[in-house]
Amino acid sequence: MDRTVLFLLIVLAAASHSVHCSRDQSTAPAAREVEISSRMAGESFPSFSFLDTEGRPLSWTAAEATLEAEGKSTMPSALIVHVFQPDCGACREEAKALEALSRESGGVAIVGLAHRGEKGAAETFKQEIGVSYPLGIATGTDWARTWGRGDPTYIVNRESRLVFEQTGFEAKDAQLWRDVVTDLAAGRAAQVTGSGRKSLKVGEELPTIELASLVDGRPLRLSADSGELVFRTGDGREQRYRASIGFFSRY
Amino acid sequence: MGHLQKLHDKYGDKGLFVYVIAVHANPKEARRLTRELRVTYPVFEGTQAELTKCYAYG
Numbered sequence: 001m002d003r004t005v006l007f008l009l010i011v012l013a014a015a016s017h018s019v020h021c022s023r024d025q026s027t028a029p030a031a032r033e034v035e036i037s038s039r040m041a042g043e044s045f046p047s048f049s050f051l052d053t054e055g056r057p058l059s060w061t062a063a064e065a066t067l068e069a070e071g072k073s074t075m076p077s078a079l080i081v082h083v084f085q086p087d088c089g090a091c092r093e094e095a096k097a098l099e100a101l102s103r104e105s106g107g108v109a110i111v112g113l114a115h116r117g118e119k120g121a122a123e124t125f126k127q128e129i130g131v132s133y134p135l136g137i138a139t140g141t142d143w144a145r146t147w148g149r150g151d152p153t154y155i156v157n158r159e160s161r162l163v164f165e166q167t168g169f170e171a172k173d174a175q176l177w178r179d180v181v182t183d184l185a186a187g188r189a190a191q192v193t194g195s196g197r198k199s200l201k202v203g204e205e206l207p208t209i210e211l212a213s214l215v216d217g218r219p220l221r222l223s224a225d226s227g228e229l230v231f232r233t234g235d236g237r238e239q240r241y242r243a244s245i246g247f248f249s250r251y
Numbered sequence: 252m253g254h255l256q257k258l259h260d261k262y263g264d265k266g267l268f269v270y271v272i273a274v275h276a277n278p279k280e281a282r283r284l285t286r287e288l289r290v291t292y293p294v295f296e297g298t299q300a301e302l303t304k305c306y307a308y309g
Contacts (some may be wrong), residue, residue, distance in 0.1 A: 089276045089298050207302060211295040214273045214282055220293055222270065229268055231293070242266035245258060248303060249271050 045081075045156040048143050050113065050136035053123045058111060058136040062160040067109050069134045076109035078184040079156040080177065083113045083138070083148040086121035088250055091151055094169040095129050098153075101177055102133045108181045113138040115148030155180050163189075206244075252288050259292040272297035 049059035052069070059068045060079065067074050082098055084091035095112060102110045110133040114122040122135050138144040147154075155164035155177065164180050166173060183189065208223040218234035222244070229241040252271060259269040269292040275281035278298055285294050297303040 087276050089274055090303070092276060209270075209272070209295060209302060211272070211297055211300055211302070214278065214285055214294040214296040217296075220295055222268065222293075231268055239268075241268035244268035244270065245255070246268075246270045246272060247252075247255065248274050248297065249252060250274050 043162045045079075045154060045160050045162045046143065046147070048113070048136075048138070050138050050141070052134045052136050053119060053126055056134075058113075058134050060111075060156075060160075065156075065158045065160045067111070069109070069111060074109060075158060077107040077158055078109070078181040079154075080108060080110045080181070081113060081154045081156065082110070083115050083144065083153070084125075084151050085116040085250065086114055086125040087117065088151060090169050092125070092129055093171075094153065094173075095125070095131055097169070097171065097174040098177075099129065099131050099133065101174060101181075107185045109133075111136060113144070113148070115139060115141075115144035115151075153177075155184070157184050209246075252285075252290055255292060256288070256290050259290075263292070270295065272300070272303065274298050274303050 045060075045062060047060055047062040049057065052058040054070075056071060057068055060066070060081075061068075065075055065079075067076060067079060080098065080101075082091070082094060084095065098110050098112070101108070112122075112131065112133065112135040114125070114135060115138050117139060119137050122137055125131070126135050138148065150167040153164075153166045153169075154162055157163050163184065164177075166176075206222075206224050206229070208221070210219070210221045210223075212218065213220050213234075220234070221230075221232045223230050223232075229244050230238060231241065232238045255269050255271065258267065263269060271290070271292070272295045273281045273285070274297055276298070278296055281296075281298075
């Protein structure tokens, strides 16, 4: 079974809060971050060299900040690299937004790099979403193992320096990308170094999870109450726990 | 998910709540895989959930 564990959440009798995305969730006192992937803005973005879904070279040469794609060599003002998995729902939504951006932004180059799955899966992804920017196959490579964890999106400047990294996707992130690439195109230093949205911390409050059962569709609810975790099912059963371990899983 | 099942079997009645939030482009396929694995801990359907957008990587 091709299983990808995206995220581990361990909660020890935490308080609950409602789910909302925020760029500032620094509610945990002196918390230790357990973010999966966090790189420093300004870090050198490495070269890569793969084949795209058409079998053509798709490469980035860091020393020259040059992209070779679809038989052409360019030096974009900004390079957006989406490292994705073809069967990832969020990646699909992100690719749609990147496709929209690719149609409106001059000077910015966008590439997708599949870090899991075979060429056929990437081709299907490209066709189903209508992606026109090049998709490379990086599956099984050291580059993908190092730079693909968490399905990140990177924005790189013309010095091949990382100016932005993001894991996860919300529709409003597209505006963030626009702001960054606009800054870079104008020769300004981009100020954004990441959304911070996924920065889970030890001690962070457990969000109430209120979703249907995948198996039978019944409503399920996990919340915290007075130092205990309370799990309720749609038929009214309630059980209390001292701790939980949960995964987002793509299988 | 198999490892989680072992945790659930061993510690489920000792106060550990084990769960998965499924994030799959095809929930039907995820359901099939989940049944195939015979997991007995809860699996939430989270593909389109706000929680997933906020917290899941990818």
